[in-house]
Amino acid sequence: MSSSEKTSYEVKKKKKNGSIRSIFMHADGVDKWLMTLGLLGAIGDGFTSRLVIVLNSRVINNMGRADRTGASDLDARNLRHNVNKNGVLVFVYLALASWVACFLEGYCWTRTAERQAARMRSRYLKAVLRQDVGYFDLHETSTSEVVTSISNDIQIIQDVLSEKVPDFVSQVSTFVAGYMVAFFMVWELAMLGLPFSLLLQKEKKKECIKAGTIAEQAISSIRTVYAFVGENNTIQKFSAALDGTIKLGLRQGLVKGLAIGSSGTVFSIWAVMSYSGSRMIMYHGTPGGNVFAVGVSIANGGLAMGSALSNLKYITEACSAGERIMEVTKLVPQIDSDNMGGKILEIFSSEVEFKQVKFAYPSRPDSIILNNFCLNIPAGKTVALVGASGSGKSTVISLLQRLYDPLEGEISLDGIAIDKLQLKWLRSQMASVSQEPSLFSTSIKENILFGKEDGTIEEVIEAAKASNAHNFISQLPQGYDTQVGERGIQVSGGQKQRIAIARALVRKPKILLLDEATSALDSESERLVQESLHKAAMDRTTIVIAHRLSTIRNADVIAVMQNGSVTETGSHDELIQSQNGLYASFVRLQQIPKETSEDQCHCNNSTNSPALPSSASQLNSTPQDTGLDCTAATAKENPNNMIKPRASFWRLMSMSLPEWKQAILGCLSAVLFGAVQPVYGFFMGTTISVFS
Numbered sequence: 001m002s003s004s005e006k007t008s009y010e011v012k013k014k015k016k017n018g019s020i021r022s023i024f025m026h027a028d029g030v031d032k033w034l035m036t037l038g039l040l041g042a043i044g045d046g047f048t049s050r051l052v053i054v055l056n057s058r059v060i061n062n063m064g065r066a067d068r069t070g071a072s073d074l075d076a077r078n079l080r081h082n083v084n085k086n087g088v089l090v091f092v093y094l095a096l097a098s099w100v101a102c103f104l105e106g107y108c109w110t111r112t113a114e115r116q117a118a119r120m121r122s123r124y125l126k127a128v129l130r131q132d133v134g135y136f137d138l139h140e141t142s143t144s145e146v147v148t149s150i151s152n153d154i155q156i157i158q159d160v161l162s163e164k165v166p167d168f169v170s171q172v173s174t175f176v177a178g179y180m181v182a183f184f185m186v187w188e189l190a191m192l193g194l195p196f197s198l199l200l201q202k203e204k205k206k207e208c209i210k211a212g213t214i215a216e217q218a219i220s221s222i223r224t225v226y227a228f229v230g231e232n233n234t235i236q237k238f239s240a241a242l243d244g245t246i247k248l249g250l251r252q253g254l255v256k257g258l259a260i261g262s263s264g265t266v267f268s269i270w271a272v273m274s275y276s277g278s279r280m281i282m283y284h285g286t287p288g289g290n291v292f293a294v295g296v297s298i299a300n301g302g303l304a305m306g307s308a309l310s311n312l313k314y315i316t317e318a319c320s321a322g323e324r325i326m327e328v329t330k331l332v333p334q335i336d337s338d339n340m341g342g343k344i345l346e347i348f349s350s351e352v353e354f355k356q357v358k359f360a361y362p363s364r365p366d367s368i369i370l371n372n373f374c375l376n377i378p379a380g381k382t383v384a385l386v387g388a389s390g391s392g393k394s395t396v397i398s399l400l401q402r403l404y405d406p407l408e409g410e411i412s413l414d415g416i417a418i419d420k421l422q423l424k425w426l427r428s429q430m431a432s433v434s435q436e437p438s439l440f441s442t443s444i445k446e447n448i449l450f451g452k453e454d455g456t457i458e459e460v461i462e463a464a465k466a467s468n469a470h471n472f473i474s475q476l477p478q479g480y481d482t483q484v485g486e487r488g489i490q491v492s493g494g495q496k497q498r499i500a501i502a503r504a505l506v507r508k509p510k511i512l513l514l515d516e517a518t519s520a521l522d523s524e525s526e527r528l529v530q531e532s533l534h535k536a537a538m539d540r541t542t543i544v545i546a547h548r549l550s551t552i553r554n555a556d557v558i559a560v561m562q563n564g565s566v567t568e569t570g571s572h573d574e575l576i577q578s579q580n581g582l583y584a585s586f587v588r589l590q591q592i593p594k595e596t597s598e599d600q601c602h603c604n605n606s607t608n609s610p611a612l613p614s615s616a617s618q619l620n621s622t623p624q625d626t627g628l629d630c631t632a633a634t635a636k637e638n639p640n641n642m643i644k645p646r647a648s649f650w651r652l653m654s655m656s657l658p659e660w661k662q663a664i665l666g667c668l669s670a671v672l673f674g675a676v677q678p679v680y681g682f683f684m685g686t687t688i689s690v691f692s
Contacts, residue, residue, distance in 0.1 A: 034115075046171065134334070160317075177301075352412070358371055370565070382555045383543055386549065387582075392564045400430070401513070432515065441483070443481045514542065560586075
């Protein structure tokens with residue numbers, strides 16, 4: 001790996017603000033049509049609300065003229081005619097137009113948000129799975145952060161698309177339409193109210209920014225709080241951090257109260273508008289309905305713009321989230337599993353050779369793992385890698401699978417460098433069983449079929465028999481349809497290992513990679529599985545990594561590794577002849593007197609059971625396996641044990657009892673705040689009567 005390649009993995013620490021394009025980049029043609037219709041609907045929603053004010057002004061003007069001319073029968077008929085002409089029918093048409101606009105606004109934006117979010121989740125997960133292992137070594141993205149991006153970041157974008165964007169457009173349209181109405185009717189009064197409206201917007205935006213800042217501080221503090229768990233001596237630190245969070249919460253509540261209270265500024269606007277409007281009615285003959293319409297348009301327009309500006313915070317967050325998503329979806333890895341280029345060998349013998357390989361992990365470029373590593377693995381032979389921990393044994397398997405590329409040297413398959421071969425084809429010719437195998441939360445059959453997606457149940461059973469797993473699977477109540485649980489929690493370690501071996505064997509790979517494949521098995525199961533693996537290794541190239549040297553005695557070649565290079569090669573009998581050799585020293589360290597081992601086995605067997613099992617299937621069922629199977633069965637037979645308690649509102653109320661004074665004060669204030677609008681409406685009615 002060159003230095004330029006290594007820099008491609010580096011994470012940019014600089015925080016990006018994001019662009020609005022990152023939110024909409026996943027839209028297709030249908031989404032663009034939906035957003036266009038939704039945009040028109042949001043604009044129509046904002047304009048129709050202002051047109052209502054225009055119609056109201058006409059009705060008020062008609063009523064005012066009737067009051068000034070006297071109430072004769074002819075005037076009453078004219079008044080009804082004018083009201084019907086200027087009010088009733090137009091209101092009906094306006095209501096229908098508003099219904100259509102609101103429907104388009106709500107449906108189109110919600111629909112396109114769901115479509116784009118689903119497409120975004122799919123592309124993001126595909127992009128993450130596409131990255132090579134080096135990306136995860138260097139990138140700060142962890143499993144939890146991937147889940148967070150899929151759930152939280154994309155959910156933020158979906159909420160903004162479905163709610164905040166249409167609300168922003170609608171509120172801006174309300175503001176623009178309001179001032180268009182105001183300047184069209186009484187431009188002098190509109191100019192007078194403009195500074196007060198802008199002041200209202202500024203104050204509301206200022207308070208919203210304060211609230212957002214304090215909320216961010218509170219979240220940062222609570223993350224710090226969550227770090228203080230575990231030992232008893234951290235409880236005081238936890239409490240201190242929690243007290244800090246409470247203080248931030250109180251500050252945020254205060255600022256939120258000021259933000260809500262700032263909406264009362266609209267009354268000061270009405271005070272100015274009422275005074276100035278009355279003078280224009282008396283001295284300039286301006287119709288009262290027009291003055292009323294201008295006042296309402298300016299006041300409500302200012303509130304609408306304030307509400308629109310409060311959405312900018314969420315849109316900015318969505319832009320940042322979209323930028324994070326876009327960074328991953330547009331990142332092309334150095335080792336690209338989606339690249340269909342490269343050679344495909346129709347016929348090959350599976351001979352593998354490492355030529356002077358040098359390698360260091362991207363996260364630790366100064367620590368050389370393999371240095372001048374040379375090893376030839378003949379086709380159809382079993383080669384065992386032994387050595388102390390950290391000598392680079394597992395790294396050899398990772399390089400052969402092309403999870404990484406070496407810094408120097410070459411790895412070849414039948415004389416062809418593996419970086420010249422198609423990556424998907426290369427990996428499809430291999431099957432590996434790791435030291436800690438991972439099972440998916442599905443049935444045993446589906447887990448085995450992950451090794452061969454188009455496999456049949458007969459192939460699954462054949463692979464299970466080869467891995468010595470068929471007997472215990474058959475004894476389960478649901479057999480191969482038994483669910484293994486999340487990460488295989490419903491099966492024991494030995495059962496999990498045998499299922500993983502079956503998953504590797506069902507593919508019938510040309511190259512079999514076993515990294516401590518039998519480490520989780522008991523001695524008897526290990527012996528049985530070793531016999532199965534020995535048969536499975538025939539006619540295929542096999543690389544075995546083992547710490548128990550007794551499991552690799554029959555290997556064709558044993559390669560002893562030290563400090564990232566091969567120091568000894570040969571069969572077991574050849575290497576054991578060199579008493580001063582590294583392999584011979586490993587064997588001596590692991591040797592146990594045979595008599596002691598037999599005595600311990602005899603003692604344990606006579607203590608645990610009166611008689612030994614007489615069949616292989618009975619030997620295959622260990623006490624550990626049986627216990628976990630019973631636990632799994634019990635959990636399935638008693639599903640009610642997993643039911644979570646119902647959430648209780650009264651329990652939440654009881655937890656808030658220490659703050660009952662603040663709660664009562666808040667409730668009373670909420671009642672008074674709710675009464676403000678009816679009182680405001682009453683005085684608005686008196687103003688209308690005065691203007692008319």
